[in-house]
Each structure stands twice: as structure tokens, then as C-alpha cells.
Ligand SMILES: Nc1ncnc2c1ncn2[C@@H]1O[C@H](COP(=O)(O)OP(=O)(O)OP(=O)(O)O)[C@@H](O)[C@H]1O
């Protein structure tokens with residue numbers, strides 16, 4: 121059993137946690153929910169020993185833990201699986217599971233045979249058909265996540281924390297993970313489960329704890345809640361529909377892609393994007409959705425195919441050309457591809473279009489920059505409300521908002537968004553959709569890749585479904601259903 | 614209020630080395646009556662400029678996460694080119710542009726190796742450092758080159774004064790302001806920080822990463838050229854061993870000033886403070902007569918201590934955080 125009592129934690133300028141308590145019984149699957157920046161990850165980092173708490177107590181099975189450090193907490197059976205997976209991609213599955221504690225023979229040489237056999241036993245227990253000698257890079261994200269859980273189990277973890285595990289998974293990949301969590305909880309292992317997808321909370325968890333602005337709101341069995349009540353407690357007000365209404369005024373073709381081919385990755389991709397339209401791309405992980413976007417903007421090469429942009433044939437050789445032509449790209453991995461983590465929000469938001477903040481001699485006006493950045497902080501409710509915060513110190517969802525704000529501030533004509541609301545809370549999601557709507561009305565066009573089907577169904581005008589690098593079906597707004605999308609996404613090609 | 618608190622914290626951190634400089638200054642005043650005399654101060658300023666010009670350029674390369682080891686050898690090459698030409702009675706109006714053109718070419722090649730050739734800056738410039746030192750010796754046949762022709766008078770660049778301020782100091786101030794402006798107020802400056810912080814994100818923001826890298830290496834070549842010009846005109850001669858160790862001095866100044874070896878963070882003001890700190894230190898040691906071997910030991914330790922203190926400051930805050 122885990123008890124965290126009256127925990128407080130302050131960062132310079134931010135009170136991240138204020139007298140928060142959390143109790144998890146053996147075999148519980150406890151949902152931890154709250155808006156972006158509510159303090160969920162911070163609480164879990166205190167549990168793992170990564171951060172020191174300012175005040176509070178930590179108890180595991182009636183033992184008070186003094187001065188928790190990462191090593192001590194691992195020994196006590198705590199494992200935290202962070203949102204950014206920590207596996208080493210070029211090592212094998214077995215090497216990852218036993219990283220840092222390789223079994224050795226009596227001469228100190230690593231005993232690979234034993235290690236692989238042990239790893240195999242762990243994987244079998246999880247019913248995971250993975251070869252322990254396989255390199256981690258070759259596994260899907262879903263499989264990697266399960267390997268992380270296997271690693272935790274091999275360390276005899278009793279309390280496993282999953283921080284937004286499904287943000288990187290497609291809906292269809294959830295089942296395996298959920299079954300695994302349920303099975304382990306029956307054996308008495310406790311879980312803390314953080315997610316912004318509330319549907320999963322009801323599907324998987326038996327209890328829920330709600331945080332808001334670093335404070336404890338309430339805790340109780342899941343049966344006491346429905347989505348509306350949960351959202352109301354999280355955001356502090358009642359929210360009806362997260363997908364706002366909009367007028368669909370669709371204009372001329374702005375981007376036309378014909379027979380785009382990239383050896384082994386993309387096959388005969390053709391589609392048209394119109395002014396004022398959101399065109400969705402659905403599919404399983406690895407279907408080629410991100411690769412399609414990357415080929416168009418010149419991030420990846422392609423062998424064959426024609427792209428017409430505002431009536432002109434184009435082939436963007438570098439991303440710079442695409443950006444100069446008015447295409448923005450919100451990438452899939454905000455930390456690796458989206459943000460400059462050593463810099464503040466202002467730096468990040470103004471970077472793609474500095475000319476907007478410069479005079480005719482090219483002198484940038486920091487005042488002007490700050491003004492615009494502050495506007496977006498306000499508009500997207502980015503927390504903390506301070507555009508001079510270095511982005512590495514921000515919560516995941518708020519970082520995502522910064523990446524979006526950057527392109528919203530850059531006056532693009534076409535916006536490519538790859539998993540735009542990954543890790544963003546419900547309240548902010550609606551704000552983001554509203555902003556996208558107002559931009560669509562002004563004539564922006566959007567290509568949206570998303571693994572969340574409700575998001576695609578709620579926002580898109582048309583959806584292209586992909587499988588194995590091919591478009592297997594195109595659906596019009598009237599005919600969207602999850603079943604139809606899934607049937608195209610899994611269609612043999 | 615939170616904003617203010619953050620601002621102050623940030624200031625304090627960047628001020629750390631500054632306070633060290635202030636303390637050192639006071640130590641200087643106490644240690645030697647000569648220290649504060651106008652003559653000595655002007656001398657210090659001149660010394661800061663000569664070493665600092667390259668450090669200013671090096672700041673750009675460090676900010677993109679690189680390093681240019683070849684600057685010292687570059688100084689020798691440009692100095693030898695100018696001196697050899699003028700020794701043969703070629704007008705400085707030809708000799709100086711010739712050296713300048715060579716500098717642009719060498720900077721371009723270094724930059725090309727890094728940006729297109731995808732070589733690690735350390736490797737690329739390690740190679741060019743050795744090769745260029747060889748080139749300087751080859752051109753001069755290994756011996757110093759000096760000119761006697763009194764028609765050629767470019768002494769002003771290295772030795773002249775404007776009012777009571779040495780001309781190299783003026784050059785340094787102009788270059789400092791230009792660098793300050795570029796890093797803070799131009800989109801090129803932003804590209805430099807952005808490439809140093811996260812190349813992939815920079816690329817997705819439409820930043821031309823190879824071009825940014827290329828320009829940074831052209832800047833260090835330019836810095837080396839200016840330094841060579843000041844040096845040669847001051848001495849009316851050039852030595853193929855000139856500039857030896859300049860790369861290390863320049864790097865020390867950058868790192869003492871708080872530029873991250875990984876790139877992405879730091880400021881040109883930091884480099885200026887780093888340059889002042891190192892120069893004032895060696896001036897004081899000269900004044901009180903500490904022997905030069907001992908001086909080297911102290912200078913080396915100062916680099917380690919300064920960076921350690923900067924890092925500890927960061928660590929401490931993280932822990933408290
Ligand atoms: N290392 C840090 N330094 C300074 N502030 C931090 C640091 N880590 C987190 N914070 C701040 O603490 C607050 C809580 O952040 P936390 O990451 O716990 O939020 P979260 O609930 O996990 O949000 P999300 O749903 O967006 O992931 C935020 O305001 C954040 O900016």
C-alpha cells in the first residue's frame with residue numbers, strides 16, 4: 121500500500137504541489153487526472169525519488185520512507201514509466217530489461233545466456249511474443265511500452281506508475297496494454313495511471329484522484345463519476361461538448377498531391393486539400409501518415425509524385441522552402457522535434473517568422489515578440505502564465521501548446537499537425553479546436569494526423585485512412601464512424 | 614512577483630562571473646600600486662582586445678555546439694601572407710585583401726566540412742589546425758617575415774590611438790557591439806541559438822542549419838584575420854608560429870563566460886567578461902611577478918573553477934527546485 125500525505129513542492133516561482141495526498145491500496149488501478157500543469161508528473165517524480173519534496177510524508181506498507189532517492193524507491197518496489205520512454209533503442213530487449221544489473225558469471229563476464237533466458241521468462245509472463253535478442257528500435261511503440269512494464273516487473277515492482285502511456289498509442293493498440301495492467305492488478309500490483317483520455321479512466325481504473333492547480337480536489341471510486349462530472353471537477357466548470365460547432369466553408373484546392381511514392385514507405389498517395397478544410401489522416405502506427413507529411417514539406421525525399429501548391433507545381437527541397445511558402449508543421453515528438461528546450465516560450469513561438477517582429481533593417485523587437493507571445497499564453501491558457509519560462513521546466517501538455525502557438529503566430533496558409541493534442545487536457549483541447557476553427561474561417565487549411573479517432577471524427581471534414589503506406593479509403597463527414605475507419609485501417613493491401 | 618523572482622535569479626546566475634571579476638579587480642588594486650594606473654589600464658584593454666577578437670567569433674561557433682581549433686593556425690597563415698607580400702614590396706592595399714580572401718576561403722572550407730561533410734567540428738578543425746600551421750611554415754620557409762620599406766606604414770592599426778584609446782580597442786568594441794546586436798536582434802542570431810539547442814527542431818522551423826554552421830566558421834576565420842592584421846601591423850613582421858594557443862585562450866574565455874559546451878545557451882557579454890577575467894588575472898600576476906609557469910597553472914585552474922561554479926549554481930537550483 122502506498123500513502124503520500126500532505127505533499128508540497130515549490131519550484132522557483134511556481135507552487136507545483138500544495139498539500140496533496142494520495143492513497144493507493146494493493147491491486148488498485150488509481151487514475152490521477154487534472155489539467156496540464158496540475159502537478160501530476162511532479163507528484164510521481166516525488167514518488168520515484170527524482171524530486172525532493174518540500175513537505176509531506178511518504179509511506180509504503182506502513183514504513184515511512186525518509187529521504188527518498190531513486191535507488192531507494194526502486195528497492196521499495198516503485199517503478200515509474202515516464203511519458204518519454206527511457207529504453208535504449210540500440211540495445212536488445214533483454215539488455216534493456218537488465219540494464220545496470222546484468223547477470224554475471226564468476227569471472228565478471230556478462231552471462232548473456234542467463235540474461236536472455238530470464239528476459240524470456242519475463243516476456244512470457246506478459247504474453248508478449250517478442251524475441252529477447254531483438255533490438256528495441258525494431259519494436260512498435262506499444263511493444264516498447266510493454267517491455268518497460270516487463271523491466272519494472274523484473275525489479276519486483278509493487279507499485280507501477282504509468283505517466284500518459286497511451287498518448288503515443290493508437291486506440292487499437294490499447295487493448296493489449298489494458299489487459300496486461302488488469303491481469304497484474306489481480307496479482308496485487310498497484311498502478312497509478314495518468315491520462316488525459318477520460319474514456320480510458322472509466323474503462324481501466326477503479327479509483328480516481330483529481331488535482332487542480334497543484335491542489336488536491338477529491339478522490340473516490342470511479343463508479344461515483346461520469347465524464348461530465350469528472351471534467352467539471354478537473355477544470356472547475358461544466359463543459360458540454362469538446363468539439364465546437366463550426367461553419368464549413370470550403371473553398372478552392374490549395375494543395376494537390378498526386379501519386380507520391382517513396383520506396384518501401386509510401387505508395388501512390390493522392391489527395392487534395394481545400395481552403396478552409398481539415399483533412400484528417402487516420403491509420404495505425406506505422407501506416408505512413410507522418411511520412412506523408414514529411415515527404416511533402418521536404419523533410420524526407422521522395423522518388424515520384426507531383427505536388428501542386430496554390431496552382432503551382434512545387435518540390436520542396438528543404439523544409440525552409442516549405443516554411444517560406446507558408447506551410448507550418450507541428451511535429452509528432454514535441455521534445456525532439458518541436459521545441460528548443462533551453463529557451464523560453466517567446467524564443468520558441470517567434471522563431472519560424474522572425475520577420476514579423478523585425479523592422480525593415482532586420483532588427484528584432486523583443487517588446488513586440490513578448491507582446492505576441494503573451495497574447496498566445498493568454499489565448500491558450502498556457503501555464504505558468506509567464507512567457508519567459510524556459511520550456512524544459514513546463515508540463516508536457518503546456519509544452520504542446522507552445523508548439524501549436526508557434527505556428528498559429530506565424531501566419532501560415534497550410535498547417536500540418538501531427539498528433540496536435542497529444543497530452544493536452546480536455547479544457548485546453550476545446551480551446552485549441554476553437555482557435556483552429558477561427559483560423560479555418562480565415563482561410564487556413566489543415567492536414568491532421570491523429571491516433572485519437574474521436575478527435576478526427578469530431579473535427580475533420582474528410583478523413584483519409586492509410587494502411588502500409590497506401591490510402592485505403594476516404595470518408596466524407598456524414599459517413600464517419602469508428603468502425604468504418606478501423607475497417608479501412610486494417611484492410612489488406 | 615513570480616516573474617520578478619525569476620528575473621533576479623537569472624541575473625544573479627549570469628552575474629556570477631561578473632562578481633568574480635569585480636573581486637579580482639579589487640585584489641589587483643591591493644596587490645599592486647601599478648594596477649590602477651592609466652598606463653596599465655590601457656595596456657589591459659589592449660590585451661583584452663587582441664585576445665578577445667577571436668573569442669567573440671568563437672562564441673558563435675560554441676553556441677552552435679561546435680569548436681574551432683584552427684584559429685591560432687589561421688592567424689599565422691594570414692599574418693605570414695601579409696608580411697611576405699609586403700616584404701616583397703607589394704602594397705598593403707593588395708596584401709590585406711589577399712589575406713582577407715584567404716580567410717574567407719578557409720572559413721568556407723571549415724564550414725563546408727562541418728555542414729555538408731557532416732564532420733564533427735572538433736575533427737574538421739583539428740585537421741585544418743595542423744594543415745594550416747604547416748602552410749604558414751611552408752610559405753615562410755619556417756622563418757619570420759618582416760618588411761623594412763618605410764613607405765608601407767600600417768602601424769596605426771596595431772599601435773595607433775584615437776585620443777588615448779588604442780586603435781585595437783576601438784576595433785574590439787565595434788566587433789563586440791556588432792556581435793551583441795547580431796545575437797540578440799537578428800534572425801541569424803536566433804538561428805545560431807536554435808541550431809545549438811536542437812538541430813531537428815531548428816530544421817522543422819525552416820532554419821537553414823548548414824548555412825548557419827557555415828557562416829559561424831566564416832566568422833571565426835574573419836576574427837582570426839582581424840587578429841592577424843592587428844598583430845602584424847603592430848610588429849611590422851610575422852612569425853609562422855604566431856597565434857600559437859589562441860584557440861585555447863579563446864575557448865577558455867567563452868567557457869568562463871558561461872557558454873555551454875553543448876551549445877544553445879550563453880551570451881556574448883559572458884565572453885566579454887571571460888576575456889576581461891583572464892586578462893586582468895594575468896596582468897596582476899605579471900605585476901606582482903609570479904613566474905610564467907605558475908601563471909599557466911593558475912589560468913588552467915581558473916577555467917575549471919569558473920565552469921564548476923557555473924554548473925554548481927545550476928545544480929543547486931535544481932536540487933532546491
Ligand atoms: N523542473 C521544473 N522546474 C520548474 N518548474 C517545473 C518543473 N517541473 C514542473 N514544473 C512546473 O510545475 C507545474 C506542474 O507540472 P507537472 O509536470 O507536474 O504537470 P502535469 O500535471 O504533469 O501536467 P501535464 O498534464 O501537462 O503533463 C507546472 O506549472 C510546471 O511548469
Ligand SMILES: [Mg+2]
Nearest residue numbers: 160161515516
Ligand atoms: Mg505530466
